[in-house]
Amino acid sequence: MQTLIDHKVGYDDYELHLINTKKFKTNTIALKFSRPIEREDITKRALIPFVLQKGSAKYPTERDLRLELDELYGAKFSITSAKKGENHIITFTLDLANEKFIEGEDELLHKGISFLHEIANNPKLDGDKFDPNIVEKEKDTLENKIKSIIDEKMQYANMRLIDEMCKDEKFGIRSHGYLEDFDDIDAQSLYDSYQKMITEDQLDIYIVGDLEEEHAKSILESKFQINRNPNVSIRRVEPNEPSEEKDITEAQKIQQGKLHLGYRTGITYQDEQYPALQVFNGIFGGFPHSKLFLNVREKHSLAYYAASRFESHKGLLFVFSGIAPEKYNQAKDIIMEQHEAIKKGEVSDDELEQTKKTIIHSLKETIDRPRGIINWYYQQVIGGKEMTNQEMVEAIQSVTKEQVIAVSKLVQLDTVYFLTAEDGGADNE
């Protein structure tokens, strides 16, 4: 395996990460703005990406903005927001074809960075606030998005599980915001929130591709200048103790029930036990060879999917399954039995080895994609621990069965959420 290097350059107001690799036909640039998540500004922060993509001073309409991207040989651009642990991250990403493969073009990286600077730093304004027409229209867009979550049953069930499980924690704040906040958001208040983001958030900039590092660095220094005065940093929290088990059931007109379980692991990215948690999750439900898939789906034909995922910064683990509504008890029992089996040490050497290989495989697969590389490194910024891909592989390889069993005993069920059919599962078509 080739060792990737995140070549960091620290500036007063941001950190630049240059990652040089010949893997890609593109250069990818990402700006990541982060601040601790708070209930009072979450809806505004969720709305900012929508508004910024609708135009800037130089490209006053969305269409003008998108036409410029077409000029940049169909560059792919997005602004997204997400929750990582108890932080809210706004990410600008631009994928550009590498100019090496385009005859007569040698300024594409230049133009791309200027574009990002324009969109981030020169939004379309009306006096000293955002354009109110855009803000109102994008409030509608976000409102619709929030309202349609209920149509995506898996996503809805995840959201509801976290609502219930993390009610009194910052992690329970919905990263896409709340409808009840909409009345208080206008072009001025949203612009203030944007100002805070652009000047005060922690900023990390990534450039990944077949680069000449000095060249890339000098372009960035000359083209990307924002007056910043960052005053927040990543919030890292102690994981919560599990509460008494909560069972929540909700009914809707659906065919397939969603049984989602939330656990507390007590383990976060910095912890020594983190590699063992990764292996535990792999044995439990992370992969098609895992106990959940083999038992819930293959052995008992109860579900089309049954899997687990862990969260790295808050110490959580989730189990997801889609089941026939009347199979609730049976499915829940089988899921809990798989956890018990690991606690009792029912983990074969083959299972352990196979899981480690699969985790290493997915890491390698991740770093074969530009966005994968960026997210993998950014995880380290959020998690507060640095390591190379090589070190990560070694850490996984050295996990023992005893360490996995020890982790399995820390993992405790907190909340069971079940989305079921209103008529209890009879065929309603």
Added chain:
Amino acid sequence: MNELKIPRINESIYHDRLENGLDVFLYPKDELEKTFAIFSTKYGSIDQKFIPLNEQEMVTVPDGIAHFLEHKMFEKEDGDVFQHFSERGASANAFTSFTQTAYLFSSTSDVKENVETLLDFVQDPYFTEESVEKEKGIIEQEIRMYDDKADWRLFFGTLGAMFEKHPVHIDIAGTVESINKITHEDLYTCYETFYHPSNMQLFIIGNFDLNEIETLVRDNQNNKSFEDQKEIERDYGNEPVQVHKQQEVIKMPISTPKCMVAIKEKPEALQQDVLLENDLVRDIVLDLYFSKSGRYFEELYQEGLTIDTLRLEFVLEESFGFTAVGANTMEPEKFSKRVKEMFLQIKDEQIDEKEFDRAKKKKYGELIREFNDIEGTANNFMQYNQMGLDFRNIFETLENLTLDRFKDNLSKWVSEEQIAICMVVPEGE
């Protein structure tokens, strides 16, 4: 093997057709960690009426059988094939589309063993009455999961409105009723007819040793015997040019209505010699008019007829084709009316050289960018090869596409009888 150069990106693919008829493509990319291999047969959900191997009469098999067969290929007398891949940390998967069934893996070690397993499991069917019965429960859950997905229902609703006879209007997984009719004898009939090497192709891309893998594939195939097979006769029905129904309305428990408007292709647009160009023209038209930089998108957005991005689809196959524009919209009636008008007026729109060149530039950059994605690259080459086309020619076809040719192409594209509409609306409205 023959070296197929891709001059625009300085890379090469190696190709050979083996004695048994199998098309083999090897595309080494040393700088990556991963290898992706896909073994596919030209057999999809639309192939439900055909003359079985060594028989004289057409038979019709139950809907959803190609997909059912795909599921059952993984099960062998000694257990599940997934295991062999995951023991080596590789991930295996499969999919069934309208026109192909494909088995694939990605791995970052043990490439030789994985390729051997891939070839062997697909070429060694094992179906029993018992295992077929057991699978029905799992596939039933899969079908029900899709039944709850409004976007999926919209898509198949649109296909159902467009196509009367052609089996593309039938859901890939079939229905709960149709899959319950499937027997293990049916599976063998389909397998023996469609899984002959002369109806299949193998594509391997990523980090592997060219000579080693070439020898392995050749030896593996030489050790198996296949009787010669002539061209398979398939019947897709006699599909009229006009759409089956102008409008289809589906009621579901959703909050935001959805609408899709589609153009059914004329058979002459699907001829081999024009297919690549038509593919590009459809792609560019959707970009020019309905992407975020498109003028119609801007109109629809300003008129409040779409909530966010439009869903753009185009599929051109030998026996069917369509182009579709869909949206989440609060006003599905108005949306469908406007998009229909737009489809009919495209051929009369003024478009200048500058706009057209920008659209070509965008497409060119996207093609370069797509080569980052090794799965997508493999799929592109295979999908076109299956239709007797060489995907590399897309660069040349794009460069040779002039504005006059483009306009001429559009003038022959759409008439009103080729347009169908589908809406998914909340229940009770």
